[in-house]
Amino acid sequence: MAKVYQDLRSFLSTLEENGQLVRIKEEVNPEPDIAAAGRAAANIESGPAVLFEKVKGYPYSVVTNVHGSWANHALMLGMDKTATTKEQFHEINRRWDRFPVKPEILKREEAPCKENTIDKAEDINLFELLPLYRINDQDGGFFLSKASIITADPNEPDNFDKLNVGTYRIQVKGKNRVGIQALAFHDIAIQLEAAERKNEKVPICITVGNSPLVTYMASTPVMYTQNEYEFVGALQDGVPTQIVQSDLYKNLYVPAGSEVVLEGYIEPRVREVEGPFGEFPGSYSGSRRQCVITITHVTHRTNPIFENLYLGIPWTEIDYLMALNTSVPLYQQIKRDFPEVQAVNAMYTHGIGCIISTKVRFGGFGKEVAFRLLSTPHGGSYSKIIIIVDEFVDPFNLPQVMWALTTRVRPDKDVVVIPNCPGMPLDPSSYPAGMHSKLIIDATTPKDPEPNPREVELLEPPVGYEKYEALIRKLMSEM
Amino acid sequence: MKCPRCDGNKIEVIATSPVGNVWEVYECMDCFYSWRSTETPHIHDKFKLKKEQIDTLQVIPPIPPLDK
Numbered sequence: 001m002a003k004v005y006q007d008l009r010s011f012l013s014t015l016e017e018n019g020q021l022v023r024i025k026e027e028v029n030p031e032p033d034i035a036a037a038g039r040a041a042a043n044i045e046s047g048p049a050v051l052f053e054k055v056k057g058y059p060y061s062v063v064t065n066v067h068g069s070w071a072n073h074a075l076m077l078g079m080d081k082t083a084t085t086k087e088q089f090h091e092i093n094r095r096w097d098r099f100p101v102k103p104e105i106l107k108r109e110e111a112p113c114k115e116n117t118i119d120k121a122e123d124i125n126l127f128e129l130l131p132l133y134r135i136n137d138q139d140g141g142f143f144l145s146k147a148s149i150i151t152a153d154p155n156e157p158d159n160f161d162k163l164n165v166g167t168y169r170i171q172v173k174g175k176n177r178v179g180i181q182a183l184a185f186h187d188i189a190i191q192l193e194a195a196e197r198k199n200e201k202v203p204i205c206i207t208v209g210n211s212p213l214v215t216y217m218a219s220t221p222v223m224y225t226q227n228e229y230e231f232v233g234a235l236q237d238g239v240p241t242q243i244v245q246s247d248l249y250k251n252l253y254v255p256a257g258s259e260v261v262l263e264g265y266i267e268p269r270v271r272e273v274e275g276p277f278g279e280f281p282g283s284y285s286g287s288r289r290q291c292v293i294t295i296t297h298v299t300h301r302t303n304p305i306f307e308n309l310y311l312g313i314p315w316t317e318i319d320y321l322m323a324l325n326t327s328v329p330l331y332q333q334i335k336r337d338f339p340e341v342q343a344v345n346a347m348y349t350h351g352i353g354c355i356i357s358t359k360v361r362f363g364g365f366g367k368e369v370a371f372r373l374l375s376t377p378h379g380g381s382y383s384k385i386i387i388i389v390d391e392f393v394d395p396f397n398l399p400q401v402m403w404a405l406t407t408r409v410r411p412d413k414d415v416v417v418i419p420n421c422p423g424m425p426l427d428p429s430s431y432p433a434g435m436h437s438k439l440i441i442d443a444t445t446p447k448d449p450e451p452n453p454r455e456v457e458l459l460e461p462p463v464g465y466e467k468y469e470a471l472i473r474k475l476m477s478e479m
Numbered sequence: 480m481k482c483p484r485c486d487g488n489k490i491e492v493i494a495t496s497p498v499g500n501v502w503e504v505y506e507c508m509d510c511f512y513s514w515r516s517t518e519t520p521h522i523h524d525k526f527k528l529k530k531e532q533i534d535t536l537q538v539i540p541p542i543p544p545l546d547k
Contacts (some may be wrong), residue, residue, distance in 0.1 A: 189540045
């Protein structure tokens with residue numbers, strides 16, 4: 001049974017045991033040191049998490065790059081830290097089918113996130129709880145970039161399936177006041193709209209510092225009626241995740257092991273200047289008027305650890321976090337209609353670039369698979385550059401993908417541009433913002449009834465090569 | 480003290496360092512830009528805001544009409 005983490009701290013211990021966490025014991029400045037370390041860790045092969053024990057002016061510690069390498073990502077899944085991207089992709093898919101795994105609801109006295117309580121709004125000071133810092137130089141303030149945020153459907157507040165756990169950026173605007181980016185196509189905006197029509201507050205819990213699979217699922221695009229906690233249990237290979245009721249709202253459940261839980265409400269029909277903020281496409285989104293939250297109640301663990309992520313020119317931690325949690329839902333959706341699909345690599349800029357490997361059932365099949373991607377909810381808006389490769393090409397192996405592009409593409413027939421489609425406004429090349437032209441490159445081998453006048457025989461590996469792979473690895477490890 | 484972003488003069492101290500007397504955090508109450516006393520804010524021209532611009536910034540998400 002794979003290792004499972006019910007909180008951040010147990011995962012940090014595992015990272016450290018595996019040489020994937022470094023501690024900086026000397027005192028650092030909040031700016032620019034913590035973000036600089038986040039960038040640096042992403043530049044390093046198999047980058048570790050970086051834990052700062054002492055941040056000038058603050059009492060508690062901060063950790064960054066927790067998800068920021070394939071090694072850390074593998075350990076999150078309880079796999080060996082050397083597991084390849086493709087192995088992790090297939091393992092996540094295998095566990096995905098266990099959904100739903102109902103979470104375990106703990107009693108208040110059992111939940112570590114309830115160790116300490118601040119129940120008066122005037123006693124709440126985010127600057128005392130979290131070592132807040134600026135992530136990118138032109139950001140409009142200090143942001144939480146990795147919080148898991150829980151809200152419910154205002155029309156069906158007790159519908160557990162419609163409980164939403166999502167990641168939305170949070171700008172700290174005061175001791176107990178924050179901004180939130182709730183883009184219109186995200187689940188929280190559905191709930192917000194219903195409440196704002198009635199001028200009602202939206203009860204909300206912002207949780208910081210969670211077990212890695214909770215954060216993972218909070219940033220995964222699943223259906224509105226699917227509960228993210230039930231996916232966490234599935235990805236824990238059947239082990240339920242532990243949650244607990246929030247103090248203020250009986251229908252909102254938070255991860256029991258969270259470092260800090262901020263409970264409050266979105267102020268209805270209020271918008272205030274928010275941002276800029278450096279976003280995942282590697283550039284800043286400018287200032288807009290966005291929602292505001294008042295925090296009225298806090299619970300937290302003793303000596304809470306502030307977990308935050310750096311995002312910069314890809315790849316940084318956010319790319320690792322989004323890589324397979326974008327690829328897996330797309331794979332699941334496309335495979336349902338086309339079982340020939342072998343794997344989906346939607347790791348580039350949250351799926352704006354996508355490579356799909358498929359068997360070719362008949363002439364033109366590659367294009368059909370591309371169209372199916374473009375008709376999924378996520379693929380439709382996000383995916384812009386789509387490459388389809390044969391089933392013997394690993395879409396996670398970019399040199400192999402380049403081989404396919406260089407030997408199996410006839411640009412006169414295999415490359416198409418479809419203008420005036422939905423697009424992703426944060427893509428700086430989307431113009432007008434929110435519109436894309438789609439590029440499809442079909443790098444599959446032609447099949448009947450498409451003629452293949454240059455049919456060739458691929459070079460099969462010599463008999464016994466697996467035996468030699470194992471032997472050579474063994475000899476190298478013994479050297 | 481003026482806001483480095485919008486030149487506003489409604490600046491509040493929203494936090495002081497919980498440990499030692501080593502920094503304060505200021506916030507502009509017009510445009511909600513915040514900065515620490517240990518930073519030297521240098522806002523690029525494209526991110527500067529004039530007060531008149533604030534009311535024209537995009538609203539996300541749109542505020543729906545009230546139900547009757």
